[in-house]
Structure formats: structure tokens, C-alpha cells
Amino acid sequence: MKQLKAKITENKKVAAGFYKIRVESAYLAKNTKPGQFFEVKCSDSNKTLLRRPLGAHRILKNGIEMLYEVVGRGTQALSGMKAGGELDIIGPLGKGFEPFPGKKHAILVAGGIGVAPLLALAEKMSIKRPGAHVIIGARNKAGLLCEKEFKKLGCFVMVSTEDGSKGHKGYATDILNHLLKITGCRSSGIYACGPHPMLKAVARIARLMNVTCQVSMEEKMACGVGVCLGCPVKVKAGGYKMVCKDGPVFDGREIAW
Amino acid sequence: MVSLNTKIGKLKLKNPLMAASGTFGPEYAELVDINKLGAYIAKTITIKERIGNIPPRVIDTPSGMLNAIGLENKGLHDFIKNKLPKLRGIKIPVIASIAGDSAGEFKEMAKALSRSGRIAGIEINLSCPNVKHGKRDFLIAQDEDATYEIVQAVRKATSLTIIAKLSPNVTDIAKIAIAAEKAGADAASLVNTFVGMAVDIETQKPVLGNVTGGLSGPAIKPIALRMVRDVYKKVKIPVIGLGGIMDHRDAIEFMLCGAAAIQIGTANFVNPLAGVEILAGLKRYMEKNDIKDVKALIGALKG
Numbered sequence: 001m002k003q004l005k006a007k008i009t010e011n012k013k014v015a016a017g018f019y020k021i022r023v024e025s026a027y028l029a030k031n032t033k034p035g036q037f038f039e040v041k042c043s044d045s046n047k048t049l050l051r052r053p054l055g056a057h058r059i060l061k062n063g064i065e066m067l068y069e070v071v072g073r074g075t076q077a078l079s080g081m082k083a084g085g086e087l088d089i090i091g092p093l094g095k096g097f098e099p100f101p102g103k104k105h106a107i108l109v110a111g112g113i114g115v116a117p118l119l120a121l122a123e124k125m126s127i128k129r130p131g132a133h134v135i136i137g138a139r140n141k142a143g144l145l146c147e148k149e150f151k152k153l154g155c156f157v158m159v160s161t162e163d164g165s166k167g168h169k170g171y172a173t174d175i176l177n178h179l180l181k182i183t184g185c186r187s188s189g190i191y192a193c194g195p196h197p198m199l200k201a202v203a204r205i206a207r208l209m210n211v212t213c214q215v216s217m218e219e220k221m222a223c224g225v226g227v228c229l230g231c232p233v234k235v236k237a238g239g240y241k242m243v244c245k246d247g248p249v250f251d252g253r254e255i256a257w
Numbered sequence: 258m259v260s261l262n263t264k265i266g267k268l269k270l271k272n273p274l275m276a277a278s279g280t281f282g283p284e285y286a287e288l289v290d291i292n293k294l295g296a297y298i299a300k301t302i303t304i305k306e307r308i309g310n311i312p313p314r315v316i317d318t319p320s321g322m323l324n325a326i327g328l329e330n331k332g333l334h335d336f337i338k339n340k341l342p343k344l345r346g347i348k349i350p351v352i353a354s355i356a357g358d359s360a361g362e363f364k365e366m367a368k369a370l371s372r373s374g375r376i377a378g379i380e381i382n383l384s385c386p387n388v389k390h391g392k393r394d395f396l397i398a399q400d401e402d403a404t405y406e407i408v409q410a411v412r413k414a415t416s417l418t419i420i421a422k423l424s425p426n427v428t429d430i431a432k433i434a435i436a437a438e439k440a441g442a443d444a445a446s447l448v449n450t451f452v453g454m455a456v457d458i459e460t461q462k463p464v465l466g467n468v469t470g471g472l473s474g475p476a477i478k479p480i481a482l483r484m485v486r487d488v489y490k491k492v493k494i495p496v497i498g499l500g501g502i503m504d505h506r507d508a509i510e511f512m513l514c515g516a517a518a519i520q521i522g523t524a525n526f527v528n529p530l531a532g533v534e535i536l537a538g539l540k541r542y543m544e545k546n547d548i549k550d551v552k553a554l555i556g557a558l559k560g
Contacts, residue, residue: 001287003529041527046475046503049527050317074317090288090529220313222322222526225284229300229329230315239308240329245284 001093001225002027005086009063011079016142017070018113019079023087024063032056032064034121035096035216035249039224040066041088043077052078053221053244055117055193056092059124067116067145093224094248097121100189100212106132107179108155109172109202111194112139115146117216118193122153133158133179137172137198141165173201180209189213192252203252213252219243259543260550261536263295263518265495266418266443268350268378270295270518273551274508274536277499277522278354278380278422279326281532283343288529292348293536295518299340301354301382304362306332311466316455321476321501322523323453325467328356328385333366341375350377352420356385360410367414378417381442383407384424384449386471398424398449401436412441420497423447423488425477430484431491438492445488446497446520448481474523475501482514489515489556503531505538512554 006023014020028038039051052074058065070079081087097117100106108118115136122132134150137160144166150157158175159167168175172194180188190213192202199215206213219231226245234256235241241250261272272295276282279300283291291297309329316323330336336353344351353376355366363381370376383398397403398421408421421437423430425448434445450471455464463469481500489496498516502508503524511519524531539551548554 003288046320048317049320049322049474049523050315051527088528220315222315222324223280223284224526227282227284227300228279228315228324228526229309229326230324232309232312232314232329234311239306 001091003088003090006063006089008081008083008085008087010083011081013079014067015145018067018145019070020057020065020067021078021081021087022060022063022065023089026062028064028089028091029060029062032059032092033096034059034124035117036092036094037248038064038066038089038091039093039221040078042074045077048074048077050074050222051090051224053093053224055216055248056120057116059120067113067119069113090224094244095246097191097214097216097249105188107176107188107190108132108134109176109190109192109194109198110135111137111172111198112143113145114192114194114198114216116193118191119146119149121191122150122155131156135160135172135175135179137161137194139163171198171201173198173205176202177205180205180211190252192216199252200257203255203257206252214249215252215255216249217243217247217255259540259548261540263551265420265497265518266378268296268418270350272536273512273518274532275352275497275518275520276525276532277520278382280522280525283346285525285529286346289533291346293533294349296350296352296377297347298352298354298380298520299336300330301328301356301385302330302333302336302366303328303356304333304366306330306335313464313466316464316470318453318455318472319476321472321474322526323455323465323470323472324450325465325470327467333369337369337373341373344375351375352378352380354380354382354422356382360406363407364410364414367411367417371415371417376417378420379411379415380420380422380446381408381411382422382449384422386424386426386450386452386469396424396426398422398433399427401432404433405436405440408437408440408442418443420444420446422449424449425451425480425484425500431487434488434492434496438494442494444495444497444517445492446499447488448477448484448500451477451480473501475503477501478507482510485511485516486514486558502535503527505535505542508535508539509542509554512551513556513558515556515558517552517555
């Protein structure tokens with residue numbers, strides 16, 4: 001983990017409300033694992049005092065990319081940053097995705113902006129990419145991200161939209177359920193990132209089908225390193241774990257949904 | 258060379274910069290040299306484990322942040338057995354922070370911490386706004402008698418330096434500080450956070466799981482500054498100032514208003530190097546203004 005000022009090489013809109021920022025840093029490129037995140041200072045203004053946690057979207061040769069949705073003052077300010085400027089960034093932070101021992105087949109389930117860390121996983125991890133299934137869910141067609149990128153890697157991509165504007169009308173978890181039922185999928189492992197209700201549903205399906213799953217959780221955060229205890233997630237063992245330090249990736253069975 | 262030596266009770270610090278409770282720790286060791294600071298105040302502990310409040314626990318607001326952690330900690334025994342050994346790399350004085358439901362609990366914690374031999378001082382957290390203490394429906398630091406009772410209990414239990422951490426959620430903070438001084442506190446630290454809240458208009462619900470939380474950061478600095486001055490004028494014990502200190506200018510303002518030392522809290526989250534940068538800025542200011550000893554700044558406000 002380092003605190004550094006990284007040069008912004010690109011910060012562009014990829015869809016309505018979604019941006020992708022790329023920064024140059026040999027250190028981050030070398031040390032970041034899929035599933036890890038960064039604490040980003042979105043502006044010098046005290047209007048957005050705390051850093052924002054953003055996941056690694058792509059780990060490049062000489063830098064990293066972060067895909068983000070504009071949801072509040074922080075990400076709004078970040079979307080206004082220009083290439084050529086500097087980004088104050090702390091990272092890489094947290095624990096990333098782990099390979100499933102002995103599992104040959106990966107199923108990636110993304111909801112909305114949840115595609116962000118899963119692309120890094122698909123690109124970098126030692127999962128069998130051609131043949132991996134990627135299920136992307138969104139509210140509507142405009143919110144479906146990274147379909148092309150996953151296809152380029154040779155993944156089987158399936159999409160769902162809540163309004164039916166593209167792919168299956170309904171939820172990503174409908175497709176997951178169906179996929180597991182038709183394939184049997186005993187040797188599959190699920191990686192999921194998305195809204196809490198989706199992760200809860202994924203973990204439930206995984207449990208019922210006896211498939212292991214890793215979920216990348218999100219919570220409002222202050223320090224990002226485990227000092228402030230501001231980003232708890234309730235665990236079955238009792239009490240809380242911290243998304244920033246114990247996660248953001250957890251075994252789905254560990255969480256008290 | 259300027260002198261930054263600072264004395265708080267029996268504590269001799271190499272400089273007046275302290276990391277505030279719950280905002281700093283060995284987790285930051287990869288980013289900043291903690292040993293450059295004057296002292297480190299650990300996160301508040303209670304006798305028994307507390308699991309803390311339901312999320313969300315933090316949210317930033319313009320020029321500030323709200324937190325409602327709820328004193329999550331694994332308890333006194335775990336702190337002594339498991340946390341203190343992890344502070345091996347910290348060579349500066351380590352100050353424990355304690356909270357409790359009764360004088361008996363405070364006493365027990367103070368005794369155990371004194372015996373540990375690893376603690377240089379105790380900050381008595383009389384002012385966490387996010388937990389209920391026993392049957393009381395007010396914070397200890399909102400009542401002169403309760404403050405006196407708790408500080409006196411700790412004073413009787415330990416010869417270590419004790420610091421009373423006061424709440425700004427009061428009508429007259431100086432009165433509370435006087436009660437702490439009379440009860441034997443070596444210093445008063447102020448201010449803890451202001452009770453506040455945030456609302457999400459989309460869900461029409463409070464943002465924080467605890468509904469209310471403590472406001473810190475630049476938003477509270479002017480009020481904290483005024484309170485430090487109020488207290489400084491009324492007590493003889495050193496005042497430790499905190500509340501939205503983000504840079505060396507803020508730190509110097511607090512010292513001019515009477516702070517003998519200062520604590521950095523929220524700023525650590527924004528910039529983990531805040532403490533060491535403030536220290537460097539303070540030194541530069543003293544050199545530029547030919548101030549040989551940092552003590553000359555304490556309460557030096559003119560007019």
C-alpha cells in the first residue's frame with residue numbers, strides 16, 4: 001500500500017452516469033490484485049472530505065483503470081477531473097478474489113457497476129477464460145456495461161435487464177439459477193459483485209446448489225485500512241468484519257445476509 | 258533549532274502533535290512514520306466487547322464527516338493481551354482511551370492498564386455521542402457531577418497521566434472542565450464530536466444506521482476553537498485542542514487560543530500524512546517568526 005499522486009491519462013464517460021478513469025503508476029500496476037480497491041481523493045474541496053473507495057477495473061502494464069458510477073458529490077467531482085492532472089490515491093487496499101482450488105469453471109455475476117472488479121478478474125486471474133460464464137444484470141440496456149470486453153476475452157456473456165430492453169427480462173440471478181440447473185456445475189465457482197440484494201440472492205443460490213462463491217461487498221468507508229471501523233458487514237460467526245480490511249471480497253457463506 | 262517539547266501531566270512529549278482516538282494506528286505504518294508524532298491515542302475500549310452500531314456508520318457532509326461507530330472493540334482483556342503487543346513498533350507514548358457505564362468500570366480499566374506497563378497515559382472518553390452509558394440518558398461530560406465522579410475514580414485508580422475528553426454538546430464546557438480539574442485530571446482534551454445527522458431524500462431515511470452520529474472535521478473548527486479558549490481561561494491544567502484541524506494553520510490557531518497540545522483526527526482519513534505535515538508546518542512557522550519554544554504559542558492570542 002502506498003499513497004501516491006498518479007497522473008490521470010484518461011477520464012471518460014462510458015455510458016450515461018458511468019465513467020472510467022485511468023492513471024499511470026508502475027507501482028499500482030505491479031502490486032494490484034483483482035478485487036482490491038483504492039481510496040481516491042475526488043477533489044481538493046472540503047465539500048467531499050472523505051476519499052471514495054473504487055475497485056480495480058483493469059490492471060494494465062503501467063497503470064490501472066477504475067470504472068465508477070456517479071452517485072454523489074464525490075464521484076461527481078471525480079468525473080470532472082481531466083487527463084493530465086494528478087489523482088491522490090491510496091492503495092492497493094483490501095483482500096482480492098482468490099482462485100477456487102480445483103475449480104475449472106468460473107461463473108462471474110455482475111449487477112450494474114458490479115462489472116468493475118470482475119473485468120480485472122477475468123483479465124488477470126488464472127481462471128479458464130474461454131468458457132467462463134459472465135452474467136451481467138442491469139436496470140436497462142443503457143446500464144449494461146462491459147459486455148464487449150468480456151466477449152473479447154472469450155467468455156460466454158449473458159445479460160438481463162429489469163425492463164427487458166435487452167436480454168432476459170428480470171434479474172441476473174434468474175440466469176444464474178437456470179445455468180446451474182442445466183449444467184449441474186459441481187465444479188463451478190461463482191464470483192459476484194453488485195447491489196446487496198443481488199449478492200444475497202447469489203449467495204443463497206450458491207448455498208442451495210452447493211457451489212462455492214465469493215462476493216465483493218460495498219459499504220460507506222472512511223479510512224480504508226481498518227482503523228476507523230466505519231465499514232462493517234455482519235458475519236455469521238457473530239459481530240462484524242470490515243469491508244476495507246477483511247474484504248471487500250468475502251466467502252458468501254461467511255456473511256450474515 | 259526550535260523546541261517542540263511538550264509536557265502533559267507526567268507525560269513528556271517530543272512535540273505537541275497527537276493522533277486522536279479511533280483515527281490512527283499501526284494500520285497506517287506503511288504510509289506514515291507514526292514515531293514522528295508526539296503521542297498516539299488508541300481507540301476507545303470498554304470492559305467488555307462491544308459489536309458496535311449497524312451500518313452505515315460513516316458519511317461525509319460538506320466540510321465534515323458524521324460517524325456512529327458505536328465504540329466497537331473487543332474489550333479490555335483483548336486490548337491488553339492482543340492489541341498492545343501489536344504496538345511494538347510504536348516508540349512514542351501510547352495513551353489508552355477508556356469508556357464505561359460506571360465509576361467501577363472506569364476504575365477497573367485504569368488499574369489494569371496501569372499494570373500493563375505499556376501505557377503512558379489514559380484518556381477518559383466521557384463524551385462518545387453514539388452509545389448509551391448504563392441508565393443515564395446523557396453523556397458523562399454533559400454533567401459536572403458525573404464528570405467529577407468518573408475522573409475522581411480514575412484518579413484514585415492510577416498514577417498515570419489522565420486526560421478528560423470533553424463533549425461540545427453542552428451549554429458551558431468550561432464548567433465541565435473545571436469539574437474534571439477538581440477531580441484530579443492532568444489535562445482536558447476538547448472537543449469530541451457534535452451530535453448531528455444526515456438524511457437521504459431518495460429513501461427519506463436517515464443515512465446512518467444509528468440515525469444520529471458525531472460530526473467532526475473543518476465544519477466544527479470555529480466552535481472547537483472558541484471552546485478551547487473558554488476552557489483555557491478557566492482552568493490551570495493543560496488543554497489539548499482538537500476539532501477539524503487539517504493543517505498547521507489550524508493547529509497554530511488552537512495553540513494561540515490556549516491548546517498546549519493538539520490532536521489530529523478526521524484529517525488522518527483524508528491524508529494519512531496530515532500529522533507529520535502539520536508538524537513540519539508548525540516548525541516552519543516558528544522559525545519564520547523566531548519562536549524558539551512552542552510553549553510561547555500557548556494562549557498567546559492578542560487583543
